[in-house]
Amino acid sequence: MVYRLARLGVLFEQTTAIKKWANGIQVFEGYVRELLEQRSIPYSWLDRVEEAVSGQYDLVLAVLVDDLPRRTQEALLDYMNRGGIVVGYGSLNGLARDMGFRPVRHAQTGYAYVDGGEPAQTGLRFTQGCAWIKASGEGYRPQIAYAAAGRLEPEGYSGGELPALVSIRVGKGKLERWAIDIPNTIVRLQQGDGPVLSDGIPAADGTAELNDGLLKADDGGVMDWDKDRLQTPNGTPYMAYPYADYWRERWLSHLVSVCAGIGLTLPFADLLPDGVEGIAAISFDSDMNDNDSAETALRILSVHQVRSSWCILEPGYRPSIYDAAREDGHEIGLHFNAMESQGGRWSQEEFADQCRWFKSAAGEQRIGFNKNHYTRFEGWDDLFLWCEQNGIPLDQSRGPSKRGNVGFLFGTAQPYRPIASLRESNRLFQVLEVGFLSQDMGLDGWGDRSAIGLFLDTVQSVRGVAHFLFHQIYLLTDPAVREGFNDVVEQAKAKGFEFWTSGQLVAWENTRRSLKWSQPAPGRLSVERAVDGPGVVVYIPVPDGAQADGPVEYRYGHPCRRTVVHKELKLDTAHPNPKEEKSDCANSLI
Structure with a gap:
């Protein structure tokens, strides 16, 4: 059977977005763009409903639609009646009556049980949503064929069972509607x-006293102290669940399934390069700027043959330290200090001043990454805007400042692009965020070494980055931290992790995101990449009822053909032997 590439459209009505922005409403629905581009999924961005229903698209993700105009509802209904599929995420309430359903008001936060693969202690935490239930009576369409899946447990809700997903037959097509606003939920978990x-x-148990009078990243977290934490073997509570990554998996699995069900394939890229079983990262913060501690760190890193990323706090080390670090393959970046008690401040001007200082002191022409001292953080997107303005492609500031919220505090182990506030029209920043799991494993009262294996196993399961933060000064002064560092490196290597620097992470994200898919002829798929680098593993899901010629791998519950893209790949979907051809590669930054 010949595979056909799914034609995917994303409906994001610009007029609706403008109206919301004018009324001070954030429009995080557009974050679906990041979800698609993170996996190099081919799509078209559509500003008007007329484009979406033109017949050019097999599947339309209606992420932002004005529910009020009847013409919009009728256009979507006509599209589905003709065989199109519409997917909604907690939206499209204007279509509920036509579908024979009634929206239900409930608390915005809660837990969803989708496919039985949720964590044992809880479902998947969500922060935005609106469920539909079957209704009858005047004005409701009767006897419409539908199927419901999963369930929601909103906080404080005592009504009947609420489905997480409903699939409704509409003529030759259908509506697939999630009760959860998945893009919005991922944004709020992460940011x-x-x-x-x-x-x-x-936290009530005293393990995470966020009320310390210091604004920082974890002051904005949305995790529940009771439901979202487990305990390490040594009894330390930690944030156990990368919910945002779990939602990404459910979102992708559903899209692939919907396309496969109508005989189409929706290819996607793996998050890890070919031949890599896991990625770990070590970053250092130069607090106290003790030169002896820097030399100690260099010696320990040399023994382990691990490259790392160093965040330098003003006034920094002596110049020879930077030279030695670079010679050993380490990277040097900024440790922005906004601590008023130390002469810093949270401002655009101060950030730019410290960038200028860093370039001069470290002898760097550009800054490859930043982490904020004490994880200082204010507002929503100031930091990402400043990074972008100063040409910094990666930030590491979102991580725990207290021992009781180490782990997956922001619901993710994956590098991601943050979304801006409405002042920047909720655009995506050209900056990667790579949060860290814990500080200084082994430090008394802080880094519980018994958590290392738990962190690594969970990161590996979501194919993310296991990022551990250390301070050079503790490698010099604290034997327990040295042992904790050794444990991190040894356990990670034993599980197949490779240690990458910030620059490698940026380069890999650029490479994977540069894939461009096309279908030049029936049964033939073509993919090109604009950026050189490691081999990108791509999966081509096998449509339902199709015979896979050759071996398949299961990804997110679906049989897929696996292949690797080095430069250009032309794939005959009727035969399993792809032919690699050369093409020009160009460099770009995310």
Whole structure:
């Protein structure tokens, strides 16, 4: 059977977005763009409903639609009646009556049980959503064929069972509607429920006293202290679940399944390069700027043959330290200090001043990455905007500042692009965020070494980056931290992890995201990449009812053909032997 590439359109009505922005409403629905580009999934971005229903697209993700105009509802209904598929995420309430359903008001936060693969302690945490239930009576369409899957447990809701997903037959097509606003939920898990303007709520057990009078990244977290933490073997609580990554998996699995069900394939890229079983990262913060501690760190790193990323706090080390670090393959970046008690401040001008200082002191022409001292953080997107303005492609500031919220505090182990606030029209920043899991494993009262294996196993399961933060000064002064560092390296290597620098992470994200798919002829798929680098593993899902010629691998529950793209790949989907051909590669930054 010949595979046909799914024609995917994303409906994001610009007029609706403008109206919301004018009324002070964030439009995080557009984050679906990042979800698609992270996996190099081919799609078209559509500003108007007329484009979406033109017949050019097999599947339309209706992420932002004005529900009020009847013409919009009728256009989508006509599209589905003609065989099109519409996917919604907690939206499209204007179509509920036509479908024979009624939206249900409930608390925005809660837990969803989707496919039985949720963590044992809880379902998947969500932060935005609106469920539909079957309704009858005047104005409701009767006897429409539908199937419901999963369930929601909104916080404080005591009504009947709410489905997580409904699939509704509409003529020759159908509506696939999630009760959860998945893009919005992922954004709020990763970046918080709103701007950081005050202290966060501390944990009742005293392990995470966020109310310390210091604004920082974890003041904006949305995790639940009771439901979202487990305990390490040594009894330390930690944030156990990368919910945002789990939602990405459910989102991708559903799209692939919907396409496969109508005889189409929706290819996607793996998050790890060919031949890599896991990626780990070590970053250092130069607090106290003790030269002896820097030399100690260099010696330990040399013994382990691990390259790392060093965040330098003003006034920094002596110049020879930077030269030695670079000679050993380490990278040098900024440790932005906004601590008022140390003469810093949270401002665009201060950030730019410290960037200029760093380039002069470290002898660098550009800054490859930044991490904020004490994880200082204010507002929503100031930091990412400043990084972008100063040409910094990667930030590492989103991580725990307290021992009781180490782990997956922001629901993810994957590098991601943050979304801006409405002042920047909720655009995606050209900056990667790579959060860290914990500081200084082994440090008394802080880094519990018994968590290392738990962190590594979970990161590997979501194909993310296991990022551990250390301070050079503790490698010099604290034997327990040296042992913790040794444990991190040895356990990670034993599990097949490779240690990457920040520059390698940026380069890999650029490479994977540069893939461009096309279908030049029936049964033939072509993919090109614009950026050179490691081999990109791509999966071509086998449509339902199709015979796979050759071996398949299961990804997210679906049989897929696996192949590797080095430069250009032309794939005959009727035969399993792809032919690699050469093409020009160009460099770019994310």
